[in-house]
Amino acid sequence: MADTLLIVAGVLLVLAVYGDALATTLTVGGAGPLTRTVLARLWRLLLGLHRPDSSSKLLTGAGAGLLFTTVLLWVAGIWAGWTLVFAGSDTVVDAQTSLPAGFADVAYYAGFTVFTLGVGDFTASDPAGRFVTALASFGGLFLITLAITYLLSVIGAVVERRAIAVRINALGRSSGEIVAKGWNGSSFSSAFVQQLVALTGQLSTTAEQHLAYPVLHYFRSGQPNTAAPVAVGRLDDAMLLLRAGVAPDARPDDSAVDPVRDVIARYLETASATSTAAPAGTPPAPDLAALRAAGIPAVTDEEFARAAEDEEPRRRLLHQLVKSNGWSW
Template identity: 35%
Template sequence: MQLLYAIAGIILIIFVLKDLVTTTLSFQGGGLLTNFLSEKTWRLCLKMAGNDGKKKLLERVGHMLLVLIILTWVAGMWLGSFLLLLSDPASVLNSNTDEVTTAWEKLYFAGYTLSTMGNGDYKPSSYVWDIVTNLLAFSGLAFITISITYIMPVLSAVILQVKLSVFLNSLGNSPQQMLLNSWNGENFNRLLKHDADLADMITQHSQNHKAYPIIHYFHSVEQRQSVILNLTIFDEAINFLQFGVQDEARPSDEDLLTIRGAQDYYLFVLERHQKNEEQEPYSFPEMNWNALIEAGIPLKTDRLSEFNSTETYKKRRETLTYLLYQDGWQWKDIYRPNPV
């Protein structure tokens, strides 16, 4: 039984440290434990909110998850250290009486060793346990430092996420309005003048999402600050430019190469999100393009009905559908009855 305590403790400490290092230092996404906690907690909260992205409850999930993940690391390290000490009844002694400590006293010793506070009430019983205690103290110091420093880049990534969302929303809060605002009577050069800035922000946001996937759960109930809503609106606007606007009026594919590349990279990074079993097959609400026609934008009117087919831009729209659904939104939030 004592050997099992030692094995379980070592395995738990290694598992937590691996998750910590993967999540904070690898820049390749969260560890197994972090991803499990994040996805399950978010889905639970989303279900409690009735899959409604406008519920205030969802705005608090990101901050709650950040605290929960760090507390889980603390609990895992503490429990693992406690199990390791528990493997030898005489691993820790009372400093004053040299009596063997109880399980509760070992739990206390493990906690203050990891926190590097150490008050001298208890001591390791041998040179071997001296070394183990030192290793635990060093691990605790590294753990505390990395956990605290992890918070800052995550919050910086969330700030950039909001900045990108507000920037996109300023171009228009629907695909139709975005195209209208970009039309100058002859072409869409108003949109192209922002392409370098937008591509840079989208690429940086995608890389942040890859490094710190927890930012996916920092939700906003306002459309202006909802990055998934606004990135979907922007993607649909570019889709329609390529698909439904006459060639002489729309930007060429070469002109859109930079912004399209950034959009494709964003979708590539987020393709890891799997379809939720509760999600129904997606469909589009009726799309209203009258305002574009009235503004004199030359459209390929014979192709407008084809644009809302689920076979058009199928792969990228499927990815966006999953992202919208997982954030509590639907296509009716993109294509509203009165889009301008």
């Protein structure tokens, strides 16, 4: 006798899992509610066990583990859902004896149906059951294909994210050094300006990837020189120096600096959506000493301090993002 409650529960579970998977993989608006909640809680737990600035493998390997967990959640969810549907419908029977299958046998049948084409030792006893079996098989194939495509896309995004960090790090290991290396003795070199323009496009891609692949935030680099949040924070401080620390008559054109700042703002918006760290305080403002040592005309310390104060909300968000990735400013 059919158990309507089991069937309804199974259908709801299957729909919830497929909805979460589709929201995570096919929409550019963040993860589905199940994926978002589980991953955020697991990452928060790992972050609490991690020492800031440590290069241990606890967080370094967490990204791959959480990505695998995402797929595992979907697999377990649809398996459990179809098991409830088949168990409630009483349609699964032993292929040899035609006796109704027990719950464990139904779970076995559901697993083989969803992820393969079955092995033939159990079968559906009526046309409706055979139709549901075909539907479950198609849905399982669709989910696995979707998951594999998502995995490959995320790995590609991780590589691009680390590449942008390496490129920023090559400009300088501090915000002051980035600005100082761009100075040629009388002005900022055209090559430096071109590098800033090129960074704008790369940063915009990384920003949108954070929105398309929320799990990207949980891929933490083992070294600070390949950590994107650290590099972006350093770059933003460099843009603050160029915009407000360098004397007005020596600054590069706003068309080179402002787009970088706008793209970093977009990066903050998308990457902070998955940040799990508590709100952070304002980090120390960059120092004008590196500019003066390089012979770059600079404003007074008081004038720069006022400009840095105006940027506190933005810099607090950057600080929070760095902390949520297991690093210090």
